[in-house]
Amino acid sequence: MKPIYHELDFGVTCIDTEHMRKDFVAAYLIEDEGRAAFVDTGCYLSVPTLLATLDAKSIKHENVDYVLLTHIHLDHAGGAGEIIKHLPNATVYVHERGAQHLADPSKLRKGVIDVYGELFFKQFLGDLIPIPKDRIVVAQDGDEITLGNRVLKFIDTPGHARHHVCIWDETSRGVFSGDTLGVSYREFDTDQGELIFPPTTPVQFDPDTWKNTIKHLMNLNPKYAYLTHFNRIEFTQNSADMLIQHIDGFVDIAKQLKQSESRHKTIKEHLLDYLLTIASNHGVTLDESQQVRLFKGDLEICAQGLGVWLDRNT
Numbered sequence: 001m002k003p004i005y006h007e008l009d010f011g012v013t014c015i016d017t018e019h020m021r022k023d024f025v026a027a028y029l030i031e032d033e034g035r036a037a038f039v040d041t042g043c044y045l046s047v048p049t050l051l052a053t054l055d056a057k058s059i060k061h062e063n064v065d066y067v068l069l070t071h072i073h074l075d076h077a078g079g080a081g082e083i084i085k086h087l088p089n090a091t092v093y094v095h096e097r098g099a100q101h102l103a104d105p106s107k108l109r110k111g112v113i114d115v116y117g118e119l120f121f122k123q124f125l126g127d128l129i130p131i132p133k134d135r136i137v138v139a140q141d142g143d144e145i146t147l148g149n150r151v152l153k154f155i156d157t158p159g160h161a162r163h164h165v166c167i168w169d170e171t172s173r174g175v176f177s178g179d180t181l182g183v184s185y186r187e188f189d190t191d192q193g194e195l196i197f198p199p200t201t202p203v204q205f206d207p208d209t210w211k212n213t214i215k216h217l218m219n220l221n222p223k224y225a226y227l228t229h230f231n232r233i234e235f236t237q238n239s240a241d242m243l244i245q246h247i248d249g250f251v252d253i254a255k256q257l258k259q260s261e262s263r264h265k266t267i268k269e270h271l272l273d274y275l276l277t278i279a280s281n282h283g284v285t286l287d288e289s290q291q292v293r294l295f296k297g298d299l300e301i302c303a304q305g306l307g308v309w310l311d312r313n314t
């Protein structure tokens with residue numbers, strides 16, 4: 001198999017896990033002084049791509065020290081149990097709220113199948129392999145680990161999910177941000193920069209907490225965000241402001257439609273209008289049908305997450 005990956009600078013590689021489509025779900029490989037770490041793994045089906053990337057870059061499996069998981073949503077962590085079978089020296093780091101679900105993924109599996117169905121799980125996520133407890137380390141806020149000559153620091157980042165950490169890489173002044181600094185597809189880049197919006201995924205979306213987390217991360221004065229969806233972008237105060245604005249925009253839609261009939265469908269339609277409008281204001285000239293195709297997966301998940309949030313909070 002020929003993996004697709006993008007070599008960035010500072011020893012960081014963005015691997016296209018090819019989950020669902022190209023340019024959608026990334027995993028990252030960090031190399032330093034002959035040692036390596038993955039940040040997120042994609043799902044179970046992405047593992048062959050990750051291993052093929054190691055081979056293509058002549059990195060020995062024994063030289064991978066870490067699998068660092070930003071959170072346990074399956075497009076980020078679903079492959080962790082499978083990949084560590086191939087990485088004899090790797091330890092998995094995860095938020096304390098995620099650790100037990102990696103050791104015993106039965107609840108995680110059930111949760112995903114309840115939302116997406118068994119067929120989707122098998123076809124697009126594949127499987128979920130438990131991770132032996134002695135290979136899991138809980139990443140606390142402020143914890144640091146060393147990879148070669150660089151230091152990677154964990155930051156507790158609730159808001160998208162309560163089991164979310166970001167990883168601060170001082171070397172590149174970059175945040176491996178999982179879903180916390182939003183999603184931004186390269187197809188929507190214009191001369192105004194990147195279009196960024198929030199994945200309001202079920203079941204722990206918490207807008208106020210998320211906005212505080214974004215402000216907290218900006219105190220690091222980052223230069224880059226390594227987004228899972230998709231690839232590295234420069235992340236400025238304007239990027240943070242845009243993300244916060246659209247968290248508020250999504251929440252406003254949800255609140256307005258709280259009592260509407262066929263609420264989920266209506267929220268989805270309004271979210272699509274919202275995204276098409278912000279894309280248009282951003283100078284995006286892609287065909288609308290192309291835009292709809294690219295937003296499709298997010299619309300479903302974001303509408304579900306907003307629905308869960310409405311039921312819990314208003």
Ligand SMILES: [Zn+2]
Pocket residue numbers: 071073160161179201
């Ligand atoms: Zn997520």
